[in-house]
Amino acid sequence: MISALTIPEIDVRNPEIDVRNLCVLVTAGASGIGRTIAESFVAAGAKVHVTDVVESTLAATIDAVPGLTGTIGDASRAEDVDRVVVDVSARFGGLDLLVNNAGIAGPTGRVDELTAADVDRTIDVNLKSQFYFLERFVPFLKDSKRNPSIIGMSSVAGRVGYGFRTPYSATKWAIVGLVKSLAIELGPLGVRANAILPGGVQGPRMDRVIAARAEAMGLSFEEMRNEFLRKISLRRMVEAKDVANLALFLASDLARNISGQIISVDGNTETA
Ligand SMILES: NC(=O)c1ccc[n+]([C@@H]2O[C@H](COP(=O)([O-])OP(=O)(O)OC[C@H]3O[C@@H](n4cnc5c(N)ncnc54)[C@H](O)[C@@H]3O)[C@@H](O)[C@H]2O)c1
Numbered sequence: 643m644i645s646a647l648t649i650p651e652i653d654v655r656n657p658e659i660d661v662r663n664l665c666v667l668v669t670a671g672a673s674g675i676g677r678t679i680a681e682s683f684v685a686a687g688a689k690v691h692v693t694d695v696v697e698s699t700l701a702a703t704i705d706a707v708p709g710l711t712g713t714i715g716d717a718s719r720a721e722d723v724d725r726v727v728v729d730v731s732a733r734f735g736g737l738d739l740l741v742n743n744a745g746i747a748g749p750t751g752r753v754d755e756l757t758a759a760d761v762d763r764t765i766d767v768n769l770k771s772q773f774y775f776l777e778r779f780v781p782f783l784k785d786s787k788r789n790p791s792i793i794g795m796s797s798v799a800g801r802v803g804y805g806f807r808t809p810y811s812a813t814k815w816a817i818v819g820l821v822k823s824l825a826i827e828l829g830p831l832g833v834r835a836n837a838i839l840p841g842g843v844q845g846p847r848m849d850r851v852i853a854a855r856a857e858a859m860g861l862s863f864e865e866m867r868n869e870f871l872r873k874i875s876l877r878r879m880v881e882a883k884d885v886a887n888l889a890l891f892l893a894s895d896l897a898r899n900i901s902g903q904i905i906s907v908d909g910n911t912e913t914a
Pocket residue numbers: 669670671672673674675676693694695696699715716717718743744745746747767795796797798839840841842843844847848
């Protein structure tokens with residue numbers, strides 16, 4: 643199995659992130675971090691397929707990024723994920739990298755005030771979806787001869803506690819356990835698995851998170867934003883491109899011996 647994998651020699655004087663023609667699937671890739679990852683891989687010469695639940699966003703992204711293809715669907719619905727298998731099989735006939743990126747912020751509030759529906763939805767989208775994609779695409783990855791791997795999108799909330807966002811944090815810690823276990827299970831078959839833990843990524847989603855938290859804490863938006871930045875050693879938010887850069891590295895042969903790792907891209911967030 644693993645001995646059958648041929649890993650190209652790396653020129654140590656001039657190491658290169660080479661993902662040309664790698665077959666990549668990014669869930670929830672029509673906007674946000676997923677889109678930036680998809681665009682970065684396309685720009686680097688990979689073949690990329692994305693999924694997304696919002697049809698108009700998906701259509702606009704496919705239009706804007708030459709070569710990108712996509713499947714409409716909810717990552718937390720098994721029937722929708724089945725359709726992704728059909729499309730990916732037709733386009734690639736296999737897969738080298740699965741980026742399990744789909745995730746929602748979930749509800750903000752005290753644990754005893756959350757609705758069961760909100761908690762369930764967060765678990766379905768953030769965690770169950772990853773199992774749906776793994777169940778269907780791990781067989782493809784096992785057959786890949788291109789240093790196959792899985793990236794599970796966790797969060798800084800999967801490394802530290804995150805009061806008032808308990809469903810989100812619980813699912814993001816769960817992804818850490820999932821990825822570490824996958825690395826053990828799939829390592830002997832030559833498939834690597836790593837988690838990326840982004841900090842707050844600059845953009846509308848982060849603004850919504852800050853606004854919701856400000857309301858829960860009785861603070862203004864600006865006060866809450868400053869509270870966020872005070873806890874980041876580098877005193878700045880992350881950009882989606884920072885996350886995509888790590889994904890490119892992890893997918894490449896430069897990372898051929900990196901598996902089971904939980905890697906933060908968060909400016910060193912000291913506490914939540
Ligand atoms: N943005 C951040 O600050 C941040 C920080 C840490 C971790 N993350 C994680 O990164 C991942 C991407 O986050 P983002 O901020 O880019 O997301 P986002 O909120 O910007 O959404 C990105 C895309 O996901 C799609 N989507 C939402 N629910 C979906 C579903 N059920 N099925 C398929 N597509 C769906 C949306 O339509 C959208 O196009 C998530 O797992 C998130 O938890 C984000």
